[in-house]
């Protein structure tokens with residue numbers, strides 16, 4: 001079997017553009033997902049059942065249905081209701097963010113609940129409000145414990161953003177499919193794309209290991 | 219200072235406090251004793267609403283805790299609490315542990331809070347520990363920091379829930395000494411403890427609880443030397 005490096009060379013600029021979008025999508029999703037996830041995670045541990053319910057179902061829905069379906073629902077269902085011309089990059093950002101929010105909410109919830117009850121009690125007994133106790137006492141401790149699962153979610157996002165290819169968001173996988181469609185070659189584009197994903201996820205996990213060691217040392 | 223009337227508290231079907239009546243005057247040191255599970259901690263935690271109660275009335279420093287219009291955080295500013303397991307904030311230095319609430323809750327300047335914190339550290343004998351983290355402290359030191367942290371808010375009442383029960387025996391004395399000094403300075407204190415020597419020496423009054431009731435109360439000498447009730451007698455015979 002011959003391996004046509006010329007295809008890879010020809011597509012290199014596109015792969016580069018694609019990988020930048022892949023990284024961009026993942027970063028947007030991790031940031032927006034964290035903000036939403038914090039709110040949802042706090043909502044889910046509310047003592048009032050009526051408050052908890054919508055957050056629980058948000059998490060159930062986004063963790064219990066395929067991301068693939070969510071992307072299609074957002075792009076072809078939700079977005080056309082808001083914009084006349086849905087943009088696949090926006091649709092991908094939105095669906096990845098909403099999905100990440102559900103997983104990150106669970107990370108926040110688990111992190112917060114792993115902190116000893118006595119910490120909250122001590123803070124409240126000093127006259128702090130619930131919000132003050134959360135922000136000065138509980139969250140700073142919980143965040144440290146959240147680094148590993150949080151990094152894991154980031155890695156999952158990098159890989160899952162490839163599903164955005166289905167709505168023609170021009171990220172890495174999209175260009176892989178384009179090359180495959182143009183030359184009817186499987187190995188060259190898909191192996192290249194796979195390798196790039198591998199480099200991204202491995203470097204990220206190295207970085208996380210480093211952060212973890214630094215923070216647990218203190 | 220504290221007026222508790224017919225206080226009742228249940229966890230689901232389990233009634234833990236079955237109607238307590240207690241009056242505590244300013245500068246009084248009240249020691250609460252009783253067997254495990256008798257409701258001592260629950261009683262203490264009702265006094266600053268760490269536990270909500272079902273029935274009865276608690277008036278503390280003029281605040282009626284069942285009044286929907288009071289700000290519970292304002293009450294807690296005046297009621298310090300010391301826990302069995304210290305509950306220091308592990309991600310902060312000793313100094314930050316002590317200054318946090320005065321700065322964030324009382325809105326003191328950092329400078330004022332720091333000065334107060336250092337004074338208190340001298341008082342509890344830990345002036346050299348201001349900049350270390352709690353995990354490098356011994357149990358006795360940690361509990362003394364916890365006391366300093368509560369005192370930094372300048373509370374009118376201090377609640378202690380078995381402050382020495384988690385300590386190695388050789389560290390119990392240093393914590394009790396701090397508490398004794400506090401009592402001598404006129405702090406109003408409610409202390410749950412198994413340290414009968416402390417109760418006798420420092421307490422103005424001893425309350426014996428069992429099964430969610432106050433069985434007997436009185437001066438330490440009365441309770442320890444001349445208990446009236448059978449259950450008090452049998453409890454004391456086990457612990458003394």
Ligand SMILES: Nc1ncnc2c1ncn2[C@@H]1O[C@H](COP(=O)(O)OP(=O)(O)OP(=O)(O)O)[C@@H](O)[C@H]1O
Nearest residue numbers: 229232234252253254255256257258259260261380
């Ligand atoms: N959060 C809770 N949920 C359900 N039951 C509880 C809870 N907290 C305490 N209890 C129960 O209430 C009763 C009284 O508990 P409490 O902690 O007040 O006793 P105590 O006198 O402080 O005992 P100890 O000397 O062991 O600390 C116990 O039977 C205990 O099991």
Ligand SMILES: [Mg+2]
Nearest residue numbers: 258259260380
């Ligand atoms: Mg107890």
